[in-house]
Amino acid sequence: MQLASVHFTMEKGSLKRAIISTYQTVLVVALVAISWAQNTNEDDTLLRYRLAEENEPQQVLGNIPMDAGLDTKYGSAVLQDLRFSFLSTTSSKFMDYFTIGEQNGLLQAAVSIDRDELCPHQSTCDIPLDISVQPGQYFQIIKVIVSIEDLNDMSPTFPENPVERVLSEASVPGASLTIPAAEDPDSPQYNIKRYQQITGQDTFELKVTNNSDGTVDIQLVLKQVLDRETKDFYQVEVVATDGEKSGTATVEITIRDVNDNNPRYDKYI
Numbered sequence: 001m002q003l004a005s006v007h008f009t010m011e012k013g014s015l016k017r018a019i020i021s022t023y024q025t026v027l028v029v030a031l032v033a034i035s036w037a038q039n040t041n042e043d044d045t046l047l048r049y050r051l052a053e054e055n056e057p058q059q060v061l062g063n064i065p066m067d068a069g070l071d072t073k074y075g076s077a078v079l080q081d082l083r084f085s086f087l088s089t090t091s092s093k094f095m096d097y098f099t100i101g102e103q104n105g106l107l108q109a110a111v112s113i114d115r116d117e118l119c120p121h122q123s124t125c126d127i128p129l130d131i132s133v134q135p136g137q138y139f140q141i142i143k144v145i146v147s148i149e150d151l152n153d154m155s156p157t158f159p160e161n162p163v164e165r166v167l168s169e170a171s172v173p174g175a176s177l178t179i180p181a182a183e184d185p186d187s188p189q190y191n192i193k194r195y196q197q198i199t200g201q202d203t204f205e206l207k208v209t210n211n212s213d214g215t216v217d218i219q220l221v222l223k224q225v226l227d228r229e230t231k232d233f234y235q236v237e238v239v240a241t242d243g244e245k246s247g248t249a250t251v252e253i254t255i256r257d258v259n260d261n262n263p264r265y266d267k268y269i
């Protein structure tokens with residue numbers, strides 16, 4: 001079942017209901033096979049939906065009674081009596097994001113979801129929801145996982161811009177200035193791929209160090225001896241790109257004087 005950009009998979013339940021193309025059937029069978037081994041409670045049904053972030057509010061994810069196979073399990077009279085609600089004990093954190101139709105069991109997004117705020121930097125963003133089916137004689141819990149899919153909607157941004165630094169005129173080649181790394185809350189696939197220096201290459205060289213803890217050190221390394229009397233200010237632009245979007249920091253480097261010139265007297269007093 002596909003609804004706009006929402007994708008649905010039933011991980012347990014009747015395969016006979018999978019009235020879809022041959023290719024999709026194979027895919028569903030594979031997913032069912034994987035989840036079956038993980039699901040020890042035969043009474044639980046696990047439904048998975050995928051929703052692209054920044055969705056339209058009210059976007060429909062699925063019809064819970066149909067997707068869970070209740071429409072084949074019960075007659076229409078019972079179906080009309082069924083009531084659906086979130087189990088507040090397990091779904092409370094995310095109940096503001098979704099709605100469940102009490103009578104029709106329609107699962108919808110309540111708001112536009114910003115994955116980059118909900119799960120910044122995460123490779124997966126799975127939201128668990130437990131839906132209870134009432135009344136008591138038909139009670140069951142339908143477990144739902146909504147995977148929020150990422151869009152590359154965030155550009156790398158430098159936390160400091162312009163980056164103002166002071167460098168002593170006495171600095172020797174190899175001296176370095178550290179600038180804060182750019183940030184991008186998208187998932188790893190849409191995160192920062194590289195840094196590039198686009199100006200000031202004659203005097204400074206960009207050095208990017210990827211640390212084992214996942215952080216990145218960005219430095220500008222001095223390439224030549226400075227002479228403040230010749231030039232006392234440099235501007236270097238550094239670009240961070242995620243492959244599609246980019247952000248630029250302007251590094252403004254002021255050269256601090258070292259009194260290396262003897263006083264010059266134009267005339268003796």
Ligand SMILES: [Ca+2]
Pocket residue numbers: 053054113114115116117153
């Ligand atoms: Ca977003």
Ligand SMILES: [Ca+2]
Pocket residue numbers: 053115116150151152153154185186187
């Ligand atoms: Ca995003």
Ligand SMILES: [Ca+2]
Pocket residue numbers: 152153154155156184186190191192242245
């Ligand atoms: Ca991005």
